[in-house]
Amino acid sequence: MSPATGHVLGVDSGGSGIRVALRPVPGNGPDLTWSSSVPVAVGERGVDARGLLGQVLPAARSLLARAGAQRCEAVCVGAAGMVSLGADLRAVLPSALREGLGVRRLALASDAVTAYAGALGQRPGAVVAAGTGLIAVGTDLTAEGGWRRADGWGHLLGDCGSGAWIGRAGLEAAMRAYDGRAGGSPALLERLREVFGPPPELPAALYPRADRPAVLASFAPEVSRCAPGDPVAADILRRAARHIAEAAAAVCPAPGPGRDATPAATGRQAGLADPADGVYGTGGACDVAVTGGLLRMGTPLLAPLHEELQLQLPHARPVTAAGEPLDGALCMAEALLTDSLLLPADPPMLHIVC
Amino acid sequence: MSPATGHVLGVDSGGSGIRVALRPVPGNGPDLTWSSSVPVAVGERGVDARGLLGQVLPAARSLLARAGAQRCEAVCVGAAGMVSLGADLRAVLPSALREGLGVRRLALASDAVTAYAGALGQRPGAVVAAGTGLIAVGTDLTAEGGWRRADGWGHLLGDCGSGAWIGRAGLEAAMRAYDGRAGGSPALLERLREVFGPPPELPAALYPRADRPAVLASFAPEVSRCAPGDPVAADILRRAARHIAEAAAAVCPAPGPGRDATPAATGRQAGLADPADGVYGTGGACDVAVTGGLLRMGTPLLAPLHEELQLQLPHARPVTAAGEPLDGALCMAEALLTDSLLLPADPPMLHIVC
Numbered sequence A, B: 001m002s003p004a005t006g007h008v009l010g011v012d013s014g015g016s017g018i019r020v021a022l023r024p025v026p027g028n029g030p031d032l033t034w035s036s037s038v039p040v041a042v043g044e045r046g047v048d049a050r051g052l053l054g055q056v057l058p059a060a061r062s063l064l065a066r067a068g069a070q071r072c073e074a075v076c077v078g079a080a081g082m083v084s085l086g087a088d089l090r091a092v093l094p095s096a097l098r099e100g101l102g103v104r105r106l107a108l109a110s111d112a113v114t115a116y117a118g119a120l121g122q123r124p125g126a127v128v129a130a131g132t133g134l135i136a137v138g139t140d141l142t143a144e145g146g147w148r149r150a151d152g153w154g155h156l157l158g159d160c161g162s163g164a165w166i167g168r169a170g171l172e173a174a175m176r177a178y179d180g181r182a183g184g185s186p187a188l189l190e191r192l193r194e195v196f197g198p199p200p201e202l203p204a205a206l207y208p209r210a211d212r213p214a215v216l217a218s219f220a221p222e223v224s225r226c227a228p229g230d231p232v233a234a235d236i237l238r239r240a241a242r243h244i245a246e247a248a249a250a251v252c253p254a255p256g257p258g259r260d261a262t263p264a265a266t267g268r269q270a271g272l273a274d275p276a277d278g279v280y281g282t283g284g285a286c287d288v289a290v291t292g293g294l295l296r297m298g299t300p301l302l303a304p305l306h307e308e309l310q311l312q313l314p315h316a317r318p319v320t321a322a323g324e325p326l327d328g329a330l331c332m333a334e335a336l337l338t339d340s341l342l343l344p345a346d347p348p349m350l351h352i353v354c
Helices: A049-067 A087-101 A111-120 A163-179 A186-196 A199-206 A212-217 A220-229 A231-251 A293-297 A299-312 A325-337 B049-067 B087-101 B111-120 B163-179 B186-196 B199-206 B212-217 B220-229 B231-251 B293-297 B299-312 B325-337
Strands: A006-014 A017-025 A032-036 A072-079 A105-110 A125-130 A134-139 A148-151 A286-291 A316-318 A350-352 B006-014 B017-025 B032-036 B072-079 B105-110 B125-130 B134-139 B148-151 B286-291 B316-318 B350-352
Touching: A006 A049, A006 A111, A006 A325, A017 A049, A017 A325, A032 A049, A049 A072, A049 A087, A072 A087, A072 A111, A072 A325, A087 A105, A105 A111, A105 A325, A111 A125, A111 A134, A111 A286, A111 A325, A125 A231, A125 A293, A134 A231, A148 A231, A148 B163, A163 A186, A163 A199, A163 A212, A163 A220, A163 A231, A163 A293, A163 B148, A163 B231, A186 A199, A186 A220, A186 A231, A199 A212, A220 A231, A220 A293, A220 A299, A231 A286, A231 A299, A231 B163, A286 A293, A293 A299, A299 A316, B006 B049, B006 B111, B006 B325, B017 B049, B017 B325, B032 B049, B049 B072, B049 B087, B072 B087, B072 B111, B072 B325, B087 B105, B105 B111, B105 B325, B111 B125, B111 B134, B111 B286, B111 B325, B125 B231, B125 B293, B134 B231, B148 B231, B163 B186, B163 B199, B163 B212, B163 B220, B163 B231, B163 B293, B186 B199, B186 B220, B186 B231, B199 B212, B220 B231, B220 B293, B220 B299, B231 B286, B231 B299, B286 B293, B293 B299, B299 B316
Parallel strands: A006 A072, A072 A105, A125 A286, A286 A316, B006 B072, B072 B105, B125 B286, B286 B316
Antiparallel strands: A006 A017, A017 A032, A105 A350, A125 A134, A134 A148, B006 B017, B017 B032, B105 B350, B125 B134, B134 B148
């Protein structure tokens, strides 16, 4: 067990804004948190590091002041776009956070990795982060295995089973009913009329918008609402559940020996789950969790999802996500501080700077 | 039979440019044609009438001069966007063509209607116009029945079975193989790498583009190429064929009495098919044709398409399209002149101005 103590910072930067939390280590008090609904801009150099720092540095200083602390010992930044648009973050954040907050240890992670850590902590397994889009990540905690990733390719190339996928399928079924084509749903057509107005006017309203995936996803709850009495809507959710399970199955570690989690490395002090509970490689099943806003679709999606997970991942154990990406970022920052990080470094998914 | 004689003009305005043809009536000589690869702009008022006239008027005058003629008696303009973006065309074209070319009779049609007339002439039936997008139109030639339309809702809401639909499904299957998800096609993944480069870089290359449907459709031929040896690609084309037939079935007139086509109204003088050959309502089957660039996909699509048409439209007779939308516009202009137009007026699909 590491004797390191001090304050750690977790950052969750996503499409709907930034959240920051400060935690004393060791400590049992509540984390101090700050949030902003202003997302970090994406420019020519990718996710804009100065824009992120412009919000995170003042927020962190304010939280430190409230905690009566001088510096952050360790920070984990989880950011949407880290993998493909994170070059500026990787170039700017290390020195800026060292100089600005006294940070000694830093992890830069995909928001999918912080979602994983928030859901499962440092146990091996698979996590599907599903909202407007959908991405799955998994790890067996070995350095060789690193991180496996599936989907997250956006609403035209994938994000199969996501909110945008479900909403788009629902709107197609509504337009099929309008046309009198096979596969149409009169119930979804009625919902389309209620939500968007006359069906022939929907294309002109949808295509010019920049936030098309969000517009599509806004119809997903209507599919869930219709599903109990509408076989077309129910079939859309069944297919979504199948796609979600397919993404989980593609990243879930296969049964077999993985890296053993030692009690010293995963113990209570890091705020993580009991390592004896479902550690992969000790004969038990690995864990699979689905997290994110898609869970608000409720039973019409979750019931077939549970069935599909059991069908496609018979060796895995479906579990409820323990927390959110911000919780994951905090856990990872704490593990950095206490030398107990088990999640494998695997840039650009997870880049341990120091 | 009408004694009317003179020159008629057909116009086909689409996403890839404008084509214009002049035909003497009666006459057996070749039509005079002109084409431009500059499409008419779509502005705040929809398809820009002045932009269309700026190309069509000089072209028509040049063709008239080559024919030694003074005026166009009748014109049919078929234009993409006529239904939902045609207000400016309907407001400006009638007087401008009367003043500019001496036009006495004018039809403004959806390009789907001119595609129909090009494929089937004035016979009842159904036509699917399929390229990057897909739309089906059908008519039983009765005024009450008018025009039926299915799909044409664009790549997010429909266009099921189109080039964009096939290409998108192919790219999804390639990314599934990249991820190790179910439903992946290693063959399509290899084609994706060949055409677009490294798979993880495709989202950043695709999403910022304005011509996303065309980019998706550009991959459709690869699906056709892989289909003979790849079950995933073959299944995509089978599903596309099913969707195309579903659109045709939704607009195809049901068996039963329709408007009889009299020999006087459909005879040789209008350049149309022999009315004894498959006229609906006289006991024969109605005709169904697929037209457009999607036919270049070849046998891997056309074989299942033939099967699906027979399965879903057992009362219809699949026929080869006789011609293209420009042929359809010419036929309709000629029928206008000779008072033999059988295709039903049904604004905004087909607007007979005078």
